[in-house]
Amino acid sequence: MRRPGYSGQQKILHWLSVIVILWALISGFYVSLFDVPLAIKEWVAFVNVSLTTLYLPFFALRVYLSFGYHRSVGVHNRSLAESLALFVHRLIYLVIGVVLVTGILMMDRAISVFDLFFIPQPLDNPDFIALSVTVHVWACLLLALLIALHVTAVIKHEVSGRSVLERMSFRVSADWKKND
Numbered sequence: 001m002r003r004p005g006y007s008g009q010q011k012i013l014h015w016l017s018v019i020v021i022l023w024a025l026i027s028g029f030y031v032s033l034f035d036v037p038l039a040i041k042e043w044v045a046f047v048n049v050s051l052t053t054l055y056l057p058f059f060a061l062r063v064y065l066s067f068g069y070h071r072s073v074g075v076h077n078r079s080l081a082e083s084l085a086l087f088v089h090r091l092i093y094l095v096i097g098v099v100l101v102t103g104i105l106m107m108d109r110a111i112s113v114f115d116l117f118f119i120p121q122p123l124d125n126p127d128f129i130a131l132s133v134t135v136h137v138w139a140c141l142l143l144a145l146l147i148a149l150h151v152t153a154v155i156k157h158e159v160s161g162r163s164v165l166e167r168m169s170f171r172v173s174a175d176w177k178k179n180d
């Protein structure tokens with residue numbers, strides 16, 4: 001089956017997401033699970049809140065482009081494996097959305113974006129803030145699992161000689177690529 005390649009914009013947004021999300025997940029879990037000096041905890045919190053808030057519009061653009069892309073591909077001739085991959089990709093987008101929204105809602109102070117501008121604290125109710133913290137942490141765990149699954153699937157494809165990595169690579173400029 002012939003599937004259109006991802007656009008340059010989609011590729012840039014994918015790899016930008018990889019950098020921001022992997023950094024936020026690894027550094028966030030690291031400072032919460034290990035005994036690190038308070039100054040480092042505060043620095044990670046400052047950088048991560050700023051970075052992930054800035055990432056929000058890029059994520060919105062990414063989801064918008066993805067839906068447009070899959071609508072243009074259509075549902076015809078989609079194999080079971082492709083449907084499963086699409087389901088996991090949609091789930092990843094959904095969980096990232098939950099992580100971003102609960103991250104904003106759990107703030108017990110104004111959101112500082114590198115001290116350049118501030119967004120007011122959205123919630124006052126401590127119960128709702130505590131609920132957002134719980135959902136944020138569980139959604140982060142689920143996201144880490146889904147990313148592990150996604151990367152495993154990519155490696156499995158590479159090993160079996162059906163490269164999908166090329167589709168997200170900047171080396172491939174062809175709009176249409178034969179996959180199967």
Ligand code: HEM
Pocket residue numbers: 021024025026027028029032033044045046048049052053096099100101102103104106107111136137140
């Ligand atoms: C894709 C985006 C995000 C990822 C992957 C992410 C990841 C994480 C992780 C792994 C933790 C540690 C959880 C734990 O305590 O075990 C955390 C904590 C936290 N996150 Fe997020 N987060 C994201 C977005 C946001 C956003 C948008 C905000 C707020 C604007 C935010 C605010 C916080 C805060 C306040 C904490 C508590 C610890 C701290 O102050 O660093 N997060 N996040």
Ligand code: HEM
Pocket residue numbers: 014017018019021022066085089090092093147150151154155164165166167168
């Ligand atoms: C934070 C980590 C990651 C996230 C959140 C993520 C998310 C996604 C999503 C949602 C898609 C579907 C794109 C769409 O159709 O709109 C995708 C595609 C893809 N990703 Fe990732 N990804 C991550 C890390 C990686 C890594 C580390 C690799 C390489 C080992 C990778 C390789 C690919 C490839 C090759 C595709 C295209 C698959 C295909 O169309 O068949 N991703 N990724």
